[in-house]
Amino acid sequence: MSPKSPQIPPTFGRARIVVLLASLLAALSAGTNYVRSYSPQLGSRLGLTHTQLNLIGLGGNVGVYISAPILGKIVDSRGPKSLLLSGFVLLLAGYSGIRLVYDAGLPENVTALSTAMFALLIACSFMTGVGGNGGLCAAINTTAKTFPDKVRGSTTGLVISGFGLSAFLFSAIAHLAFPGNTSSFLLLLSLGTSFPMLVGFIFVQPIPLPPSEAHHEYLDVDQAEADAASLAPGKQFLDIGPNIYGVKLWTSIDFWIPFISLSLLSGTGLMYINNIGSMAQALYVYSHKDRYSEVDASQWQAAQVSTISFMNFSGRVLIGLLADFIKSRLGLPRSTLLIVVASIILSSQIVAAYIENVRVLWRASALLGLGYGSMFSLYATLCIEWFGLPHFSENWGYLSLSPLFGGNIFSVAFGRNLDAHERPAESSYMPPPPGIPPRQCLDGLACYVDSLHLTIAACICALALSTWAVWRDRRKTLEIDQDGMYGRVPNVIWEEEEEES
Template sequence: MPSSPPAVPALYSTPRLTTLIASLIVALAAGTNYVTYAPQLGSRLRITHTQLNMVGLAGNVGVSVSGPIWGQIVDYRGPRILLACGFMLLLGGYSGIRHLYDEGIPDGAASLSTFGLYTLVLFSFMTGAGSNCGVTSTVNSTAKTFPDRMRASTTGLVISGFGLSAFLFSTISHHFYAGNTSSFLFLLSVGTALPMIIGFFLVRPIPLLPSKERLHADIEDPREAAISSELAHDDSIYTRLLGAVESLDGLPDVYGKRLWKSGDFWLLFSILSILSGTGLMYINNVGSMSQALYGYNNSHYDEAKASQWQSTQVSTISLMNFTGRIFIGLVSDLGKNRFGMPRSYSLVLVSSFCFVSQVATASIDDIRHLSIASSLLGLAHGSVFSLFPTVCLEWFGMPHFSENWGYLSLSPMAAGNFFSLVFGRNLDMHGASMTRCGQGLECYVATIYLTIGATFLSMLLSLWAGSRDRRKMRGVVGHGHGIPYWARGVGVSGRQRLVGEDSQEV
């Protein structure tokens, strides 16, 4: 008589909730690339807006370039290595930026030296790579800890912490370190590194099924035993089979060369590049935008008041970023669980948010109304980075999820770098000093026209993605094509029963 399968923690058990809460804490420390201290840094070190955008872009590049590396590590080795790396990179990166800020430039020098600029770029890159350690480890662990019907909501909750991070640190800075950029950078170095240590001990994926040895022992049918024997000798097949049993949805397992040859991958890559690039451009430059609008026709420019407007935009973006990440997770889960809609349908909604945010930005010439554009942009940007990981999982599968998402995360480098550099060049062309441009909306509106066109294109591409998904769904329902043989016929009757391709459900 077969022994009973080992106990697996319940859905709302302490181990699963511990992973979820600890992941949220880590994510709260991992979103500080959105914190705006660039104008103060530029003024202190006397660097141009184009150079300042290079520093900001280095952080974004650190996030993107490290994605595939961190993804492979966490898929095969778990989250601990990443969390340890995140601790070192964040502590070293922000401490280095603070050191350069405190040192300033030598007496008599016109601006920061070339070596100093490249060092600043390196430290910014480190903060981006360290932040991505926290995000990748927590999203991977959360996705593996909760079933498909809750996956978008739970990962969305964790990623929402990433969006709320800037608001948290900006609020602390406003109340305790107002006007003291050096102390704020010290807060960032310590406040982002220590939560990684908490995550090192508490963040881990909680399995949804028993181990393969107990699963093998619990199988009686000869046909099932054949599959079980194969599983005992092939971990990759076992992983794929567990993925199918876990959710009963026949997720594919696309990775490596197949991923790069996939039209679906390049479609998602293009949409994500445009949307994330637009958001990163806005976030990196909202401080300069607020200063340009505040200083336009203002003969009594107050640096402290300008900083308050800047902080208001950061807080607004962060709060709405947080809201967007939770909102789109709930919407996509509801659409799939209640109405059978694939999560890719929500891409159109997210693209529309981005488009409307840019139209609003191009029409606002008063600093008192800039928060409207910042709210829309924050909502859109948060929705983007909550939805796309779950669409990636749905299209390409769980076994190589973080690796695949890492490759998709390279996409912001394309449009993000281009839009941000164009923005900085426009400011410099309009006679912007190293602190601000005095021509208001005219300083940057040409770049916003560019992003309006780009986000409209993303809406069209999103419609195409949803249409492709609809056709694939009809093919699966009608003929069963696209469902791997190891996922067909999986039923639940007291315990999981596994059958072959041509067998009937037991």
């Protein structure tokens, strides 16, 4: 007689809620890569150009995306502990390093930062990107394995929403506690992002599902694998479903369709987020040439960041709830929402292309934040549905490489377009009063609207790809219904059942 299986906590019991809250805390500490409000002060104190500041920011972005497949494979095979511990070390070292360089400043009679110190800043930014992504990867993976399919979209969406709210949270704390003190802000980032990872190290651990919850069928069921699992000693739960990874993943058209569409949509979002300060500045200068205020300009820029961050958070929560609702209540595949997400991001670019007043730029920022946050939550959930849970984090890591392509291409295009419209103040048709930066485009919307036309075209392509993906997913569902496969559970013998018999 086999030994009694350990008692499995209920689906919404205290143990799972603790895991969910700890995962959310880790995610809240992981999204500070988008907190770049200290960049102007960093550049001013260290004599950095805008290009150098962008390269420092790029170091963080590369750290996030390029580490995703490696971290995903680690968490799939070894669990979340090592990622959370490394996240603590990398975030603490990264932000502390940036703070040390900032506090040291430039030596006397030196106007530019040395190459070695500039490289150190890029390396520190890279560490914060890898560390934050490690914490997020561990949190998402654990949540996905701890809650059943019927609420998986909602719970993973909630955790991912913490990543979107991170920038707003830390910016708000800094503004209230020590406004204008960049050194204290960097200290907050170093401690406030790293120590929650230690909390996660203690509490973030997958909890197996009850057998009744774990028994559900997807496509591509490997019956031999299911039978083998039923004979394995101590197998606590079985989540039968697709298990696509490796070569099979990379040769699947169902991987390349979301990869390309995600690249186009996330590239649009990254371009907008990385350059919203320049967009707000251009619109503000255009309507305030004779009464320019650096303080007011900064406030309008900060307002856009806060709007994007809050709507990013909201989108990540709402899309999870909506995805679970349309599947469980309406009988529609979650992929249907791909069309909705692409439409929201497309509308944000269309709206932005017609806004000429900085006071209403929040409308485009709100739409962009909503669509951008919804996008990542939805694609992560679909990654589980289409390719399976056993290698979810590894597969999601590969899918997460897509923003590197779209983000870099669109951001570079935006920068070149803006550079083409900038001109020295003395050569402009109306010389601006003192206070306006010496190289500043004075044409308002015309400074960057061509870049928005590019992203509008990209979003239309993404919308077409999303429609194709929904059609393919729906067709597979209908084929399975016709074959009578839904509701058919493999013949798995559980140890508890054996003991009772």
